[in-house]
Amino acid sequence: MSERVASLDFLRGTAALAVAVPHFLMAHEIAPAAAETISILGVEIFFVLSGYVLAPQILFVTTERPSLRNLGIFWVRRWMRTVPPYLIALVLTSITAHRLLSMDFVRYALYLQNLFHQANASDYFPIAWSLSVEEWFYITFPLTVLLVGALAGRKVLLAAALFIAAITLARTTLGDDAHWGAEVRRIVAFRVDAIAWGFLLYLAVNRTRLMMFMTPVRSALLLAVTAAMAIGLTGYLAGHPSRAIEFAFPFYASGLGAAAIIASLAVSRHFETNPILTTSGLTLGRISYSVYLFHPLVLSALSRFSGLPWPFALAVFLAASCAVAGLMAAAVEAPILSARPGYWQPLTHLKAV
Numbered sequence: 001m002s003e004r005v006a007s008l009d010f011l012r013g014t015a016a017l018a019v020a021v022p023h024f025l026m027a028h029e030i031a032p033a034a035a036e037t038i039s040i041l042g043v044e045i046f047f048v049l050s051g052y053v054l055a056p057q058i059l060f061v062t063t064e065r066p067s068l069r070n071l072g073i074f075w076v077r078r079w080m081r082t083v084p085p086y087l088i089a090l091v092l093t094s095i096t097a098h099r100l101l102s103m104d105f106v107r108y109a110l111y112l113q114n115l116f117h118q119a120n121a122s123d124y125f126p127i128a129w130s131l132s133v134e135e136w137f138y139i140t141f142p143l144t145v146l147l148v149g150a151l152a153g154r155k156v157l158l159a160a161a162l163f164i165a166a167i168t169l170a171r172t173t174l175g176d177d178a179h180w181g182a183e184v185r186r187i188v189a190f191r192v193d194a195i196a197w198g199f200l201l202y203l204a205v206n207r208t209r210l211m212m213f214m215t216p217v218r219s220a221l222l223l224a225v226t227a228a229m230a231i232g233l234t235g236y237l238a239g240h241p242s243r244a245i246e247f248a249f250p251f252y253a254s255g256l257g258a259a260a261i262i263a264s265l266a267v268s269r270h271f272e273t274n275p276i277l278t279t280s281g282l283t284l285g286r287i288s289y290s291v292y293l294f295h296p297l298v299l300s301a302l303s304r305f306s307g308l309p310w311p312f313a314l315a316v317f318l319a320a321s322c323a324v325a326g327l328m329a330a331a332v333e334a335p336i337l338s339a340r341p342g343y344w345q346p347l348t349h350l351k352a353v
Contacts, residue, residue, distance in 0.1 A: 006271040006281035007264040012049055013284020013291070015260075017318075018042030019127075020295040024317050027299055028310050037235045040185075041227075041256060043130050044194060046292075048257025050134060051198020058199065060343065062145040063154045070344050071142055077340045078138045082289070084336055085328055086131060089293040096300065097124040111135045115188045117176075127296060129186040136188045137195040160200050167193035172247065180246050197254035201261060211265060219259070219266035226252075226259040290325035290333070298324060 019042040022035035057077075061070040090108050094100040104120040107113040111132040113120045141163060148159035171190035176183035184190050204210050214222075230252050233245050271277040298321045302313065 004282060004285065005265075005268055006278045006285075007268040008049065008053065008261065008281075009285025009288075010271065010277070010281035011045070011260055011264045012288045013281070015042045015045040015049065016284075016288040016291040018045070020291055020321055021314070021318070023295065024299060024314055027303070028313070030310060033235065033238050036238065037231055040234055041230055041253060044253035045257040045260050046130065047133065047191075047194035048198040048201065048254055049261060050137075051195040051200075052202045052205075052261055053198075054195075055199045055202035057343075058142050058145065059156065062142050062149060063156055065344060066146060066149065066154075067344065071146070073341050073343055074142065075138060078135075080336050080340050081333075082131070082134065085290055085293055085332060086128075088328070088332065089297065090125060090128070092297055093125045096297070097122070099124055111188075114186055117187060118182050125296075127292065132188050133191050134195065137192045140192060141196055141199070157200075157203060160196050160203075163196050164193040164200075167191070167196075168250070171250070177243060177246065180241065184246070185249065191250070194250060194254055194257075197258065198261070201258045205262075205265065211262070214262050214266050216263075216266045216270075219263040223256075223259040223263040226256045230256040286329045286333075287322060287325035290328040291321050294324045294328065295321045 019039045022039035022042070025035035026032045026039075057074055061067070061074045087109065090105070091100065094102070094105045094108075099105050099122065104113070104122055104124070107120055108125055108128050111128075113123070114129045114132055115136070141160075144163045145156055145159040148155060148162060152158060167190065171184060175187075175190055233248070233252060236242070237245050237249070271281055295317075298317060302317055302320065308316070
């Protein structure tokens with residue numbers, strides 16, 4: 001059974017736009033430092049949200065109905081969801097960059113370009129770093145949960161804590177602090193824990209009474225305080241490298257993602273009872289992945305119209321990005337999603353992501 005939460009879909013779409021719009025502003029040299037800060041944090045919200053909405057499936061294949069068969073189905077479902085649109089965007093981007101079938105292209109296609117370090121000679125598809133983090137999380141985290149389950153019983157909280165601790169230790173001891181942005185923040189081996197925080201949040205929301213205390217006003221206040229802290233610290237890093245803030249970044253950025261999800265859950269009832277909010281949320285959720293994938297191509301295609309006033313150019317950019325994403329969602333993503341295999345046993349409360 002498939003279930004979508006309109007408020008979380010709205011957050012997903014907002015996070016995609018929080019990356020696309022800053023990229024437009026940076027390309028037009030409009031408040032580039034602030035825009036870069038917002039885009040960085042937009043990706044972090046994506047990470048935590050991914051862990052949250054995937055948690056039911058991960059729990060199903062690792063604790064409720066653990067089997068290699070169901071784990072394999074989980075991987076197939078994720079790859080059918082994420083890989084085809086990614087490869088289309090990669091091929092188109094590679095053609096425009098004259099890098100099709102290059103070794104850089106091959107590493108992008110296999111999600112290897114930033115596994116342990118930035119391996120590509122030309123990072124011409126820069127948004128791919130975060131997608132590599134996602135893909136490798138799908139593989140490493142469920143396997144970790146299964147391994148811990150085999151050794152210590154089905155203790156998913158312990159498994160998640162060990163996973164995060166191991167990545168934190170690797171990042172702290174092996175990360176290249178001199179090139180923190182490129183060689184730590186955007187490296188798979190040092191960042192897959194970002195999605196695991198979303199998994200932990202799901203456990204907290206569904207196994208405790210956390211949301212009983214989170215009214216819309218309280219959750220909005222939490223989000224405002226967390227966002228102010230995250231924006232301030234991340235913006236400070238741009239001009240003042242600090243090992244302490246770099247160490248703290250994965251924690252406060254994940255905290256921002258968690259606060260955004262809690263705020264979305266706190267207002268979910270308003271989305272459910274308002275058809276306009278429901279439709280807008282579900283629509284933004286459906287096109288969010290393709291907006292993220294294809295907005296750089298749209299931005300490049302529209303660069304010839306750079307003489308337009310920037311507010312008008314931004315409106316054109318957003319309209320074109322959403323149109324392309326809507327076409328991809330209807331013509332490519334929807335048929336593939338409908339063909340995905342089901343799990344070996346019925347799964348209730350399965351998020352359709």
